[in-house]
Amino acid sequence: MTSAAVEPVTFDPYDYRFHEDPYPTYHRLRTEAPLYHNPDLGFWALSRHADVLAAFRDSERLSSANGVSLDPAAWGPHAHRVMSFLAMDDPRHMRMRKLVFKGFTPKRVAEMTDRIREITLEHLEPAVARGDFDWIDEVAGKLPMDVISELMGVPEPDRAEIRRLADLVVHREEGVLDVPVEAIDASIRLFGYYTDMVAQRRTAPGDDLTSALLDAEIDGDTLTDEEIIGFLFLMVVAGNETTTKLLGNALYWAAANPGEYAKVVAEPELVADWVEETLRYDTSSQIVARTAAVDLDYHGATIPAGAKVLLLIGSANRDPAAFDDGDSYVIDRQDGGTLASFGAGVHFCLGAHLARLEARVVLGEFVARVPAFTVVGTGIARVHSTNVRGFAHLPITVEVR
Numbered sequence: 001m002t003s004a005a006v007e008p009v010t011f012d013p014y015d016y017r018f019h020e021d022p023y024p025t026y027h028r029l030r031t032e033a034p035l036y037h038n039p040d041l042g043f044w045a046l047s048r049h050a051d052v053l054a055a056f057r058d059s060e061r062l063s064s065a066n067g068v069s070l071d072p073a074a075w076g077p078h079a080h081r082v083m084s085f086l087a088m089d090d091p092r093h094m095r096m097r098k099l100v101f102k103g104f105t106p107k108r109v110a111e112m113t114d115r116i117r118e119i120t121l122e123h124l125e126p127a128v129a130r131g132d133f134d135w136i137d138e139v140a141g142k143l144p145m146d147v148i149s150e151l152m153g154v155p156e157p158d159r160a161e162i163r164r165l166a167d168l169v170v171h172r173e174e175g176v177l178d179v180p181v182e183a184i185d186a187s188i189r190l191f192g193y194y195t196d197m198v199a200q201r202r203t204a205p206g207d208d209l210t211s212a213l214l215d216a217e218i219d220g221d222t223l224t225d226e227e228i229i230g231f232l233f234l235m236v237v238a239g240n241e242t243t244t245k246l247l248g249n250a251l252y253w254a255a256a257n258p259g260e261y262a263k264v265v266a267e268p269e270l271v272a273d274w275v276e277e278t279l280r281y282d283t284s285s286q287i288v289a290r291t292a293a294v295d296l297d298y299h300g301a302t303i304p305a306g307a308k309v310l311l312l313i314g315s316a317n318r319d320p321a322a323f324d325d326g327d328s329y330v331i332d333r334q335d336g337g338t339l340a341s342f343g344a345g346v347h348f349c350l351g352a353h354l355a356r357l358e359a360r361v362v363l364g365e366f367v368a369r370v371p372a373f374t375v376v377g378t379g380i381a382r383v384h385s386t387n388v389r390g391f392a393h394l395p396i397t398v399e400v401r
Contacts, residue, residue, distance in 0.1 A: 102212070113361065119150070145240045166240050195225070316339050
């Protein structure tokens with residue numbers, strides 16, 4: 001496929017203006033260029049729901065071993081050092097996934113429900129009482145990191161600094177085509193912190209996920225310290241970002257569609273549907289990368305073996321072939337098939353159950369206290385990232401019951 005064939009639409013993930021657009025440019029690729037090629041930046045992209053879903057499930061022909069990010073520094077055969085088993089293929093991926101699952105179980109997550117509610121109220125109640133506050137600063141940016149840190153066994157005094165470093169890891173400025181120095185430094189500090197924490201748990205284990213991962217064993221096989229540290233880093237960056245942005249996007253689009261929020265106020269059991277519709281309509285992770293292991297034919301053209309392939313989750317989730325009126329935010333919609341930030345297939349996110357639980361608890365407590373709210377136009381700021389879409393600041397004004 002030549003560049004002329006896709007000239008009507010140009011998709012540059014490093015142009016952060018697409019984060020400001022309620023209908024990002026790459027959504028139009030579905031009709032104008034369902035197989036898109038950007039020779040300058042060296043990637044191909046799939047944007048239709050059927051293609052993206054099939055690609056997630058085709059882990060043999062679309063490899064994760066070089067990483068899942070556009071950043072050159074996070075791409076290549078050593079990507080797993082940063083992205084843990086996200087950047088592995090089977091059987092290596094499945095071996096580590098099974099071991100991690102021994103510690104990071106649905107039961108362990110479910111047992112945190114009451115504690116998640118306690119942490120939520122610690123942040124939410126004083127903020128709501130003030131009436132005007134920044135949703136990200138006061139609630140959405142704090143809760144996920146506090147929950148993950150509690151799960152891991154990170155002491156409370158350290159959590160604010162861990163949150164600050166995690167934010168730096170994913171932040172990008174306009175025109176930055178690779179991992180900036182600040183993000184590299186933050187990553188090194190986080191790895192150092194978790195290295196010390198794993199060493200401490202080796203000598204003094206506790207009732208936390210870090211200790212459980214050290215104990216995880218299948219037929220004599222255990223996780224190395226390096227593997228545990230890599231997984232902890234993945235959780236604190238990917239897990240924190242996904243849930244923080246989910247919570248921000250949920251309030252932003254509910255405010256933009258007050259009739260939809262009114263549905264949840266009237267029927268609080270719709271909170272779970274509110275979470276799922278936000279994951280569909282404006283999912284936190286809009287893009288994930290793969291490597292073509294073989295030549296791949298799509299829509300009359302061929303992606304050559306070895307090429308970088310982007311799966312455009314945000315576009316797939318608006319595909320009219322999969323969703324009725326997909327460009328509308330409808331909390332109680334009936335059609336399923338959402339490709340959330342959690343992916344599909346063998347790489348389906350182990351943390352999906354935790355992210356959904358956090359979101360349901362937080363939004364449930366919010367709607368129980370706030371019958372109506374508005375987003376303050378001044379002060380809104382979106383994150384700068386090549387794949388994460390969401391808010392760095394989201395000031396709101398609430399009405400209290």
